[in-house]
Amino acid sequence: xxxxxxxxxxIQNGELSIVDLVKSSLKKAKEKSNLNCFISLFEDKALExxxxxxxxxxxxxxxxxxxxxxxxxxxxxxxxSETTCGSNILKGxxxxxxxxxxxxxxxxxxxxxxxxxxxxxAFGSTNETSAFGPVKNPYDETRVSGGSSGGxxxxxxxxxxPFALGSDTGGSIRQPAAFCGVxxxxxxxxxxxxxxxxxxxxxxxxxxPFSYDVYGASILLDAISGFDEKDSTxxxxxxxxxxxxxxxxxxxxxxxxxxxxxxxxxxxxxxYYKVLDFLKASGAEIVELELPHIKYxxxxxxxxxxxxxxxxxxxxxxxxxxxxxxxxxVKDMYFKTRSEGFGEEVKRRILLGTFALSSGYYDAxxxxxxxxxxxxxxxxxxxxxxxxxIFTPATPTTAFKLGEKLxxxxxxxxxxxxxxxxxxxxxxxxxxxxxxxxxxxxxxxxFISKWFDEKTMFDIAYTVEDYYKFYxxxxxxxx
Amino acid sequence: xxxxxxxxxxxxxxxxxxxxxFCSCKTDFKDEPNTNTCPVCYGLPGALPVINKRxxxxxxxxGLAFNCKINLTSVFSRKNYFYPDLPKGYQITQYEIPxxxxxxxxxxxxxxxxxxxxxLEEDAAKSMHKGNKTLIDFxxxxxxxxxxxxxxxxxxxxxxxxxxxxxxxxxxxxxICDGNMEEGSLRCxxxxxxxxxxxxxxxxxxxxxxxxxxRFVQKAIDYEIKRQIExxxxxxxxxxxxxxxxxxKNETRPMRSKEEAHDYRYFPEPDLKPLVIxxxxxxxxxxxxxxxxxxxxxxxxxxxxIKREDAHLLTLEKELADYFEEVAKLSGNPKTASALIQTxxxxxxxxxxxxxxxxxxxxxxxxxxxxxxxNKTISMKIAKDxxxxxxxxxxxxxxxxxxxxxxxITDETAIEEVCKKVLEANPKQVETYKNGxxxxxxxxxxxVMRETRGKANPQIVNKILKKLLEE
Numbered sequence: 001x002x003x004x005x006x007x008x009x010x011i012q013n014g015e016l017s018i019v020d021l022v023k024s025s026l027k028k029a030k031e032k033s034n035l036n037c038f039i040s041l042f043e044d045k046a047l048e049x050x051x052x053x054x055x056x057x058x059x060x061x062x063x064x065x066x067x068x069x070x071x072x073x074x075x076x077x078x079x080x081s082e083t084t085c086g087s088n089i090l091k092g093x094x095x096x097x098x099x100x101x102x103x104x105x106x107x108x109x110x111x112x113x114x115x116x117x118x119x120x121x122a123f124g125s126t127n128e129t130s131a132f133g134p135v136k137n138p139y140d141e142t143r144v145s146g147g148s149s150g151g152x153x154x155x156x157x158x159x160x161x162p163f164a165l166g167s168d169t170g171g172s173i174r175q176p177a178a179f180c181g182v183x184x185x186x187x188x189x190x191x192x193x194x195x196x197x198x199x200x201x202x203x204x205x206x207x208x209p210f211s212y213d214v215y216g217a218s219i220l221l222d223a224i225s226g227f228d229e230k231d232s233t234x235x236x237x238x239x240x241x242x243x244x245x246x247x248x249x250x251x252x253x254x255x256x257x258x259x260x261x262x263x264x265x266x267x268x269x270x271x272y273y274k275v276l277d278f279l280k281a282s283g284a285e286i287v288e289l290e291l292p293h294i295k296y297x298x299x300x301x302x303x304x305x306x307x308x309x310x311x312x313x314x315x316x317x318x319x320x321x322x323x324x325x326x327x328x329x330v331k332d333m334y335f336k337t338r339s340e341g342f343g344e345e346v347k348r349r350i351l352l353g354t355f356a357l358s359s360g361y362y363d364a365x366x367x368x369x370x371x372x373x374x375x376x377x378x379x380x381x382x383x384x385x386x387x388x389x390i391f392t393p394a395t396p397t398t399a400f401k402l403g404e405k406l407x408x409x410x411x412x413x414x415x416x417x418x419x420x421x422x423x424x425x426x427x428x429x430x431x432x433x434x435x436x437x438x439x440x441x442x443x444x445x446x447f448i449s450k451w452f453d454e455k456t457m458f459d460i461a462y463t464v465e466d467y468y469k470f471y472x473x474x475x476x477x478x479x
Numbered sequence: 480x481x482x483x484x485x486x487x488x489x490x491x492x493x494x495x496x497x498x499x500x501f502c503s504c505k506t507d508f509k510d511e512p513n514t515n516t517c518p519v520c521y522g523l524p525g526a527l528p529v530i531n532k533r534x535x536x537x538x539x540x541x542g543l544a545f546n547c548k549i550n551l552t553s554v555f556s557r558k559n560y561f562y563p564d565l566p567k568g569y570q571i572t573q574y575e576i577p578x579x580x581x582x583x584x585x586x587x588x589x590x591x592x593x594x595x596x597x598x599l600e601e602d603a604a605k606s607m608h609k610g611n612k613t614l615i616d617f618x619x620x621x622x623x624x625x626x627x628x629x630x631x632x633x634x635x636x637x638x639x640x641x642x643x644x645x646x647x648x649x650x651x652x653x654x655i656c657d658g659n660m661e662e663g664s665l666r667c668x669x670x671x672x673x674x675x676x677x678x679x680x681x682x683x684x685x686x687x688x689x690x691x692x693x694r695f696v697q698k699a700i701d702y703e704i705k706r707q708i709e710x711x712x713x714x715x716x717x718x719x720x721x722x723x724x725x726x727x728k729n730e731t732r733p734m735r736s737k738e739e740a741h742d743y744r745y746f747p748e749p750d751l752k753p754l755v756i757x758x759x760x761x762x763x764x765x766x767x768x769x770x771x772x773x774x775x776x777x778x779x780x781x782x783x784x785i786k787r788e789d790a791h792l793l794t795l796e797k798e799l800a801d802y803f804e805e806v807a808k809l810s811g812n813p814k815t816a817s818a819l820i821q822t823x824x825x826x827x828x829x830x831x832x833x834x835x836x837x838x839x840x841x842x843x844x845x846x847x848x849x850x851x852x853x854n855k856t857i858s859m860k861i862a863k864d865x866x867x868x869x870x871x872x873x874x875x876x877x878x879x880x881x882x883x884x885x886x887x888i889t890d891e892t893a894i895e896e897v898c899k900k901v902l903e904a905n906p907k908q909v910e911t912y913k914n915g916x917x918x919x920x921x922x923x924x925x926x927v928m929r930e931t932r933g934k935a936n937p938q939i940v941n942k943i944l945k946k947l948l949e950e
Contacts, residue, residue: 077525090524097518099525198524202749231527232751308749311559314568315522319615330613334561357559357744366746 063109099196171419181442522566
C-alpha cells in the first residue's frame, strides 16, 4: 500500500496521533538541519495547529489532508510569517495575508510545518542561488537538490514531511522531484490559484504538490485546486484526482525521440527505455511524436519568463517593504537597494527580461517568443489528438555536484530541457521516481497529459508506480 | 508669417465606482491615509488584480456617449516605470487594444473634436512632501481611471476650454465621474505645438501639466502658443519637454526633458485575461443611457422656446437642467424661469458655493413667484428684490408679498396721482424735457417707482407719464 494511504489509515485507526506525527516531523527537521531545506520552521504554531486539527477530527470532521504536515515553499505567503523568496531583499518581510493555497491547506486539515528553502525568487535549477545557502540532496550531500523548489523536494525526500508545496515555472517542481526521488506535479495552468504566490513568470507559474507517492500528490493537488475569484487566470474545472490502477492495454503513450537523444546520463537513458518496455509489455501502444517547434523551447522560455520576471520584481524597490538601503535621493536608494538586495542570477534575469521588453527589441524577442510559444502549444495539441499521455525523462542527468554548474548558467538552464515545454504549453505533468542509480541517486520520469486531464496522468503514473514501488525502496513514511 | 497651434488633450477621469479597479477596497481617497488598502493596491508580493466590472461598464458608457467604437476584446498591459507612488513598479493600463476607439466630443451643433481612444487604467498612490520626508497615501492607489485621449484637433485655449466643459458635463450626466479638477478627480494634460499656417507636418510639441482648472488650461495653452511662436520667430527651436503651468505668474516652465523619458516596456498583463464584452452587454448599457446635455439643450429650445445659449448654459449640469425643467413646467413661463434661474438663483448658489442639489428653494416656490409676476401681482423688480429672502426661507411668495405690502399697484388713478405729484415737484426737469431732452423720461419713471417703493406697475407708469407730459 502506498505510504500516504498507510499514514491515513494509521491516523484513522488511532494508531498514530496527529500531534505525535507533527512532533516527530519537527524533530526530524531539526535533526536534518544540515540539509538546509527549511528557511523557517513553525514549531509552536505547527503544534498548536496539530492539536486543533486533532480536535476537529475527534468531532467527526472529515478532512481531506487528515492532519499531515506540509512544507510550503518560501515564495507562498503564510500570514504572520516571513516570505523571503530565498532573497536578502525580503529577509524579515512578514506577510499580512495567506495565499489561497494556504487557506485551502488549513481548511483541509494540513499542518504547515515551515517554509522551504528555494532558489532566489525561484531563479535557478539547483537551489544554490538562495541567500540562505544551498539545499543538499539527502541521498548525497555533496550534490544539489535541484530547484528551484529544492527545499520542498528535500523536505519530503528526507522523510521530514509527507507533503510539500512548490512552484513550477519551467520545471521547478518536477526537476528537484526527479533529483530527490519524490513525486512532483505541475498542474494545468489555471488549475491552482496563484493568489499569494510571489510571481516569477506569471503566465507560466503554477503551484503544485510534492509527496512520497502518486496518491499523496493527487490528494494534495485535489485540496489546493479550484477556481479562485482572486486569480483571474484560475479556471473552474471539476477535479477528482484520486488515482486508480489502469489496465494499460491499448493506452496510447506518446514519446519524443528528440528528448531521448538528449539524455546525457546512460543510467537515466536506461531507466527511460526500461519503463518504455514495461509500458509496451503492459499492452500500451507507443506512438512516436513529431513536435517540430519544441527545440525552441528553452530559447523562448528564457525570453518570456525573464521578461515577466523583470516586471514582477520591480515592486522590490525598498519603498514599502523589504530591505532598503537608504540614500539621500530616491533614484540612488533604488540602485543601492536592488544592487545589494538581489543576487547574481536574479540580476542576470532582470537584465535579460528588461532588454527583451525594451522598445526596438520587443518585436524581435518578446513577441517572437510568444509566437513560438503558441506554436509549441499547437504541436502538443496535435500530438494529443493521437495519444492519451506523453512519456519523457524528467531530467537529462541525475543530481549533479554542488557548485558544478553554478558558473555556467546556460548549462544549468539546459537541465530543464524536458520540463520547460510543458510550462510554455500550460500542460499538466508529473515526475515519478522509478529507481536508484548505481550511485544511489534517484532517477525520475515525466508523464504529461492533456490540459485539465490530470486524472489520466495520475492513473497511469499510479499504475507504473505500483510496479516499481520506489517509495518502498526509499523507505518513506517512518513516523 | 502666420502660425497655427495644434493641441491635443489627455484627460484622466476617476470613475465613481464604489471599489477600486483591481481590488475590493473602497475608493474614498479622502479617508484617513492608508486605510482603504489591501495586498493588491499596496502591490504586496503575490497579490493579483481582478477587473472591476462596474468600471468596465462605466468606460462603455463613456464610449457610447462619445460615439466611440467599443472593442469587444481589449487587453490590459503593464506600463513599467519606477516611482515611489507606483507600488508594483508598473501601472496596469490598456495599450495596444483599448476598450474604446475613435468617437468625438460635440461641443455644440456645429463643432466637434475627435477622439483617439478611451482606455481603462488604475490610478497611482499620492505622494505628500513633509519637510525632507515624502509620505505616500495608498488610498488613491488603484482607483479606476479612464484616460480620454483627443486627436490633435484643437487650435486654441478656447477650443480646449469648450471641449473640457462639454466633456465634463457628459461624464457627470453619465454619473461616472464627479469631474472635480481641484480634487483631481478630473486631470488634464495638454500637448501643444505650433506650425506655419498651411504646413502639414507637426511642429515639436511640449506637454503641459499641473492644470488645475479649465480656465488655467485655456490660459496655459494660450501662453504656451505665444511662447512657442516667439521662440520660433526669434530663430530658436522648440525643445520637446514637459512644462508646468504656474497660475500665479501665468507662465509655463520646463519640468523634465522628454529625451530622458522612460521606455515603458509595455507588454500584455499576464495576470489578466483579455477583457471580453458581449454585444448584449453593450445593448443593456445603451438602453440605460441618459439624455445628454446637447440633446437636452436642443429639446429645451424646441419645447420651451428659450434661446440656444440659455439652453446650453442651463443643461451643463444635469441637476440644474432638471430644476429648470420643473420650474418651466410648473410656472408655464420658461423664459422667466430661465432668466430668474440664470441670474438670481445661480448668483445666490455661487455666493454660497452650493450646488442646485443643496438648494433650499423648492421648484414649486420659484414657480409661484413667476406666476405672481405673470398675473401682475408683483413686478419683476419686486420679484428680484425679494428673491434672496425667498431663496433662503423658501417662504410662500404670495404670503411674503402681502406681509411686506409689496403688491403691485395697478390702480391707474392711484398711479396717476403719484405721477402728478412727481411732475409738480420737479418743474425744471419737466421744462427741460418738454424742450426736447427726452432722456429725462427715465428720471420721472424712477421717481415714481421710488415713491411707490417699486410697487407701481411699470407699464402703467410709462403710459400715464407719457400722457401727462404730453398734455
